[in-house]
Amino acid sequence: MSTTAHWQALGRAHLFQPFVDNGALQQEGARVITRAEGCHIWDSEGNRFLDAFAGLWCVNVGYGRPELADAAARQMRELPYYNLFFKTVTPPVAELAGAIAELTPPHMNRVFFTNSGSEANDSVFRMVRLYWQLQGEPERQIIIARHNAYHGSTVAGASLGGMKPMHRQGGLPIPDIEHVQQPYWFDEGGDLTPEAFGLKAAQALEERILEVGADKVAAFIAEPIQGAGGVIIPPDSYWPEVQRIVRKYNILLVVDEVICGFGRTGEWFGSDYYGLEPDLMSIAKGLSSGYAPIGGVVMADDFAAVLSEKAGDFNHGFTYSGHPVSAAVALENIRILRDENIVSRVKEHTGPRFRERLQSLADHPLVGEVRSVGLLGALELVQDRDTRERFPKVGQTGALCRDLALEEGLVLRATGDTLLFSPPLILSEQQMDEVITTTKSALDRAWAQLS
Numbered sequence: 001m002s003t004t005a006h007w008q009a010l011g012r013a014h015l016f017q018p019f020v021d022n023g024a025l026q027q028e029g030a031r032v033i034t035r036a037e038g039c040h041i042w043d044s045e046g047n048r049f050l051d052a053f054a055g056l057w058c059v060n061v062g063y064g065r066p067e068l069a070d071a072a073a074r075q076m077r078e079l080p081y082y083n084l085f086f087k088t089v090t091p092p093v094a095e096l097a098g099a100i101a102e103l104t105p106p107h108m109n110r111v112f113f114t115n116s117g118s119e120a121n122d123s124v125f126r127m128v129r130l131y132w133q134l135q136g137e138p139e140r141q142i143i144i145a146r147h148n149a150y151h152g153s154t155v156a157g158a159s160l161g162g163m164k165p166m167h168r169q170g171g172l173p174i175p176d177i178e179h180v181q182q183p184y185w186f187d188e189g190g191d192l193t194p195e196a197f198g199l200k201a202a203q204a205l206e207e208r209i210l211e212v213g214a215d216k217v218a219a220f221i222a223e224p225i226q227g228a229g230g231v232i233i234p235p236d237s238y239w240p241e242v243q244r245i246v247r248k249y250n251i252l253l254v255v256d257e258v259i260c261g262f263g264r265t266g267e268w269f270g271s272d273y274y275g276l277e278p279d280l281m282s283i284a285k286g287l288s289s290g291y292a293p294i295g296g297v298v299m300a301d302d303f304a305a306v307l308s309e310k311a312g313d314f315n316h317g318f319t320y321s322g323h324p325v326s327a328a329v330a331l332e333n334i335r336i337l338r339d340e341n342i343v344s345r346v347k348e349h350t351g352p353r354f355r356e357r358l359q360s361l362a363d364h365p366l367v368g369e370v371r372s373v374g375l376l377g378a379l380e381l382v383q384d385r386d387t388r389e390r391f392p393k394v395g396q397t398g399a400l401c402r403d404l405a406l407e408e409g410l411v412l413r414a415t416g417d418t419l420l421f422s423p424p425l426i427l428s429e430q431q432m433d434e435v436i437t438t439t440k441s442a443l444d445r446a447w448a449q450l451s
Helices: 004-014 022-028 066-078 091-103 117-134 155-160 194-212 238-248 270-274 301-310 324-339 342-359 396-407 429-450
Strands: 033-037 040-043 048-051 108-114 142-146 177-180 217-222 252-256 280-283 295-300 367-373 376-381 413-415 418-421
Touching (some): 048 429, 066 324, 091 108, 108 117, 117 217, 117 252, 117 280, 117 295, 117 301, 142 194, 177 194, 194 217, 295 301, 324 342, 342 367, 396 429
Parallel strands (some): 142 177, 217 252, 252 280
Antiparallel strands (some): 033 040, 376 418
C-alpha cells in the first residue's frame, strides 16, 4: 500500500532519524517527500514546495537533472564498484581528482576522497596530526575551532564543531580540541563596529594559541561562512587577521568548504571569495549537488608531499572512498556548473539580485539584520530592532516563521531565531521573488501572532 499513512507507519516502526526528537515524531509523523524537479519538491499528498534550502545546502544544479542520472546509470553498467585500496584507481575517480584540481586554488592539487563532509573532517583530524608527527613535532596535537561551528556529526567532526547541544550527547568534545569566539557581530558584537569586532574575534585565536602554547597547536579549522550556525558572514577585517595569525605561528589552516564550495558564494570556493590560502579544504555537498554521497579533503602541494614522502602506508580510508558511481556523478555535476556558467551567474547576477530582494525585508518589525553572500542569506528575528534584543524563548520565533512559510509552500531553515536561505543556484528571478513574497507573508503572520 503506497500511501502516506503506510510510509509514515513504516517510519514510526523502523526508522530512527537524525537531528529530530524521535519521540515527538512518533506522534506527529514525518512528511513524505516523493519527487522533485528544478527548485521544487513534492510530498506524498501532492503538495508542492519551493525548496529555498537546496535539500541540505547541496542541490546546487537543482533537482531532476537527467544528465546526472544518466552518468550514474552508465557507470553502474560499466563498473558499479571498485575500491582505491591495493594500488588501484578507476577512470571516473582519476578524472574527478583532475577536475577538482583545476578548480581549487593553484597550490592545491591532491584530493583524498570520502563519502561526506563529516568523514572529510574526520580525515582532516588524522591528517594534521600525522603531518606534524612526520615533521618531527608530534606534540602538535591541538586543533582550534570556533564556538557554534559545524564540521559534521561523527565523533571527530562533532568535536571539531562548536555546537553545545551536540557536545552534550556522547561525552564530546574529545581531548585536544579548543574552541574560540565566532565572528558573529549581530549576536556578540555589542557596541563594537563590525570592523573592530572582526579583529577582536580573530585575535581570540591568537590569545588561545598563546594560552595553550604555539608549539602544541596543529591547526585552525573554520568555515569561510558559518552555515548551520546561522549563515554567519564574518566582518571584512576577520579573515585577513586570521591568515596573518596562522602564518605567524606556523599553524595549518583548514577551510571547511562543505557548504561554501562549488559556487554557493559566487566563487568556486569560499577561499576564493575571501582570498584564503588553505593547507587543507574539506569538500562535499555541492560536489555532486547531493545526487550521490561523496566528499573529500583537498591538500596543498607541500602538505601532500610530506604525507606522500614520509608516511609510508597511509592507514586510513573507507570502503567507498572514491566510489566510481559517485565520482561519475560529481564529474558530470562539475561539467554542468562550468558549461552553464552557473557559478559566474551567481556572482554577477543571481547573488546581487538576491541580496537586493532580501534587503527589501530589512524594514520589517521582526527583522534585526539582513545579510547575504552569493546564494547564502539570513534574517535575524528580534523583539527590539534598536537593541538587537531577542524574544524571551529563543528559537520559537524562528520555528514559527519557518512553519508558516512551509504552510505557504516555501522550505526555509531556522537556526534559533535566524531564518536561513540556501536555494539551488539555478533559482530563477520569478522563483526568487516568490521566496521573498512568501517569506514576507510568513513574517507578517508571525508578527500578528506575536503582537
